[in-house]
Amino acid sequence: MSEQSGVQQIDAVGLVCPLPILRFKKRTQDLPSGTQVDFLADDPSGRKDLQALCELTGHRIEWVREEDAGVVRYRISLA
Numbered sequence: 001m002s003e004q005s006g007v008q009q010i011d012a013v014g015l016v017c018p019l020p021i022l023r024f025k026k027r028t029q030d031l032p033s034g035t036q037v038d039f040l041a042d043d044p045s046g047r048k049d050l051q052a053l054c055e056l057t058g059h060r061i062e063w064v065r066e067e068d069a070g071v072v073r074y075r076i077s078l079a
Helices: 019-028 046-057
Strands: 002-004 007-011 036-041 060-066 072-077
Touching: 007 019, 019 036, 019 046, 036 046, 046 060, 046 072
Parallel strands: 007 036
Antiparallel strands: 002 007, 036 072, 060 072
């Protein structure tokens, strides 16, 4: 995980279900509420899985951006 200008970044590119979501959960479990996280993933089922996780946890997906090579960047505000 890296931090750029106050936003944490979690890179799950190259991982397939369920590993991206497991990585996200592990890396965010000790972060305070309100923390902004950029989550990068290229797993096709990632969006659906991340939305389900956010519904369960109260995290909010602020925006989603398609990047190069099928990578999707999600900006998430932690609950």
